[in-house]
Amino acid sequence: MDTQAAPQTSHESHEPLLFGFGFDATGAAHSLTWDDVLEGKLGVYQRAWLHLDRHSAQAQGWLYRKSGLDRLTVQALLQEETRPRAARHGKGYLINLRGPNLNEGADVEDLVSLRMWAGEHILITLRARPVRSVSDVQKLVLSKEIETSTGALVAGIADQLTDRMETVLEDFDDEADRYEDELLDPKVRLDRSVLPEFRRRVLQVRRHITPQREALATLVRDGAQSGLFTDHDMMFLRESADRVTRLTELLENIRERSSVLYEEAIQESTEETNQRLFVLAILSAVFLPISFVTGLFGVNLGGIPGAGSPAAFATLVFALAVSVIGTLLLLRWQRWI
Numbered sequence: 123m124d125t126q127a128a129p130q131t132s133h134e135s136h137e138p139l140l141f142g143f144g145f146d147a148t149g150a151a152h153s154l155t156w157d158d159v160l161e162g163k164l165g166v167y168q169r170a171w172l173h174l175d176r177h178s179a180q181a182q183g184w185l186y187r188k189s190g191l192d193r194l195t196v197q198a199l200l201q202e203e204t205r206p207r208a209a210r211h212g213k214g215y216l217i218n219l220r221g222p223n224l225n226e227g228a229d230v231e232d233l234v235s236l237r238m239w240a241g242e243h244i245l246i247t248l249r250a251r252p253v254r255s256v257s258d259v260q261k262l263v264l265s266k267e268i269e270t271s272t273g274a275l276v277a278g279i280a281d282q283l284t285d286r287m288e289t290v291l292e293d294f295d296d297e298a299d300r301y302e303d304e305l306l307d308p309k310v311r312l313d314r315s316v317l318p319e320f321r322r323r324v325l326q327v328r329r330h331i332t333p334q335r336e337a338l339a340t341l342v343r344d345g346a347q348s349g350l351f352t353d354h355d356m357m358f359l360r361e362s363a364d365r366v367t368r369l370t371e372l373l374e375n376i377r378e379r380s381s382v383l384y385e386e387a388i389q390e391s392t393e394e395t396n397q398r399l400f401v402l403a404i405l406s407a408v409f410l411p412i413s414f415v416t417g418l419f420g421v422n423l424g425g426i427p428g429a430g431s432p433a434a435f436a437t438l439v440f441a442l443a444v445s446v447i448g449t450l451l452l453l454r455w456q457r458w459i
Contacts, residue, residue, distance in 0.1 A: 136181075137178065139181070142159065145167055146168060176314075214237070233330050234250075262278060277351070277356075298380060314384075321381065341359050
């Protein structure tokens with residue numbers, strides 16, 4: 123056991139144990155308290171599941187001093203920035219997965235991280251922000267709707283994370299459909315500023331969902347040999363991995379659609395600008411002769427033709443009208459209008 127002292131932290135007020143279960147030989151679940159953990163009562167049970175607050179100084183201290191995990195594993199569980207992965211380490215698995223952020227006031231695409239140490243006799247899960255999928259599996263344990271082996275719990279968590287992620291990506295798909303309809307509907311003016319933000323949200327989810335597919339694929343590939351996962355567990359993991367693969371493909375499709383939508387919106391904006399410039403160019407062409415003639419006759423010099431003739435103004439107006447009509451006919455003949 124590593125006796126390395128836990129690092130200093132400012133999160134002293136966080137409860138270390140969010141919930142915990144001890145499982146007896148029959149698989150029945152018994153709730154655990156933090157005092158039970160500190161007093162070493164985990165050994166009374168055949169298996170245990172501890173869900174800890176990663177920011178708790180007490181939880182960090184226990185992981186370093188009393189959990190039995192080596193320092194490298196604990197550091198991997200506590201590090202700030204992680205990407206989804208699954209790596210076999212000794213007789214257990216170090217697993218990092220991500221799920222949608224369904225907490226109040228949070229952006230759903232700001233995925234929350236769940237770190238896991240899955241050993242033969244203990245499952246340790248850690249989070250910094252609440253993860254709804256863990257609460258879902260906790261309810262399944264309490265209602266006796268899930269097997270309580272380490273492999274079954276890991277498979278259950280992966281399944282619930284995937285369920286939640288499917289809902290989020292379906293909403294993204296519906297949002298992309300709505301933008302497409304608005305872009306094609308001439309009666310609706312799409313706010314182009316929403317498209318870059320939508321694409322950013324899609325890319326933020328894609329950044330983690332792709333490695334999550336690889337993490338689940340690793341569990342499917344190597345899990346059966348570890349002895350932690352039964353055939354039933356492997357079936358659930360394989361199904362979760364397949365679903366995440368489909369979600370990755372859906373996300374890639376949404377990303378491409380968002381790019382196409384943005385390009386179409388830019389093209390539409392460019393066409394509108396060109397149309398306005400074309401109208402201005404036509405007006406300039408029509409009124410250019412008029413401006414030239416009126417400017418020429420407006421000079422304050424002697425010798426202006428027709429200055430003493432009462433019919434000069436009518437003649438000038440008639441000539442300018444003929445010039446406008448002639449210019450319009452020329453533009454029409456050139457099929458510019």
